[in-house]
Amino acid sequence: YFRTDKLPHIWCPGCGNGIIMGAVVRAIDNLKLNQDKVCIVSGIGCSSRATGYLNFNTLHTTHGRALAFATGIKMANPDLKVIVLTGDGDCSAIGGNHFIHAARRNIDITTIVFNNNIYGMTSGQYSPMTPKGAYATTAPYGNIDRSFDLCKLAEAAGATYVARGTVYHVPQLIKLIEKAINHDGFSVIDAVAICPTYFGRKNKMGSPVAMMENIRDLSVTVKTAAKLSSQELSGKIVIGEFYEESAPEYTKEYAKVIEKAQGGTKNE
Numbered sequence: 239y240f241r242t243d244k245l246p247h248i249w250c251p252g253c254g255n256g257i258i259m260g261a262v263v264r265a266i267d268n269l270k271l272n273q274d275k276v277c278i279v280s281g282i283g284c285s286s287r288a289t290g291y292l293n294f295n296t297l298h299t300t301h302g303r304a305l306a307f308a309t310g311i312k313m314a315n316p317d318l319k320v321i322v323l324t325g326d327g328d329c330s331a332i333g334g335n336h337f338i339h340a341a342r343r344n345i346d347i348t349t350i351v352f353n354n355n356i357y358g359m360t361s362g363q364y365s366p367m368t369p370k371g372a373y374a375t376t377a378p379y380g381n382i383d384r385s386f387d388l389c390k391l392a393e394a395a396g397a398t399y400v401a402r403g404t405v406y407h408v409p410q411l412i413k414l415i416e417k418a419i420n421h422d423g424f425s426v427i428d429a430v431a432i433c434p435t436y437f438g439r440k441n442k443m444g445s446p447v448a449m450m451e452n453i454r455d456l457s458v459t460v461k462t463a464a465k466l467s468s469q470e471l472s473g474k475i476v477i478g479e480f481y482e483e484s485a486p487e488y489t490k491e492y493a494k495v496i497e498k499a500q501g502g503t504k505n506e
């Protein structure tokens with residue numbers, strides 16, 4: 239599954255990206271997917287480097303545009319399993335528009351967001367998912383922007399499978415990714431990760447191990463979260479499945495339009 243000629247990888251020691259990439263590969267292996275029928279697309283950023291290490295049909299695209307490329311790939315090859323690997327900035331800032339419209343269309347693409355709350359590759363600028371009050375290269379006095387809850391955004395925009403996992407809870411993350419890949423429609427996994435080099439250092443979070451323990455300590459399940467007040471939930475990471483719906487998938491709807499066009503049944 240890996241491009242050994244591209245290894246060793248260039249991620250920093252303790253980075254969470256490799257854990258998510260490993261979870262994606264394990265999910266694909268568990269599902270026994272035909273390697274030639276999987277296409278993995280990424281944008282730009284530390285996370286998006288993952289496609290360089292994977293031995294599938296891969297495409298490393300431009301900043302924020304992975305979903306636009308992936309949409310074209312899926313439209314032209316509806317039988318392919320298309321998976322997008324993207325970072326929190328790549329997905330929710332530069333690519334925010336593509337994200338909401340891919341969700342709205344319910345196109346059968348699985349989007350896995352490597353969410354480490356910061357732009358790592360460009361040296362630690364705050365992203366739309368940097369928590370309010372956190373420090374970043376571009377927020378030396380603390381970030382004053384409110385952050386997105388990506389799962390709520392995805393659900394509101396029309397995604398039909400939405401879940402969150404973390405790099406601490408790997409077996410669960412693999413299961414969530416498996417379910418997302420099997421889902422017929424637009425699926426989103428918010429994969430909470432760590433960037434020790436920038437987010438960790440800027441916020442004095444200690445070693446990568448301490449950052450992982452922090453994720454462990456802050457995580458609550460969807461079931462537990464339902465019993466907590468919004469005050470009690472503040473700063474917590476809610477993990478598990480948020481939303482699942484069976485709804486018409488875009489490429490199948492498009493195929494029906496083509497059939498109508500070929501049959502000359504235009505509504506005039």
Ligand code: SF4
Pocket residue numbers: 248249250252253254255284285354358359432433434435436
């Ligand atoms: Fe990972 Fe951060 Fe290093 Fe990028 S800068 S490789 S996200 S630790």
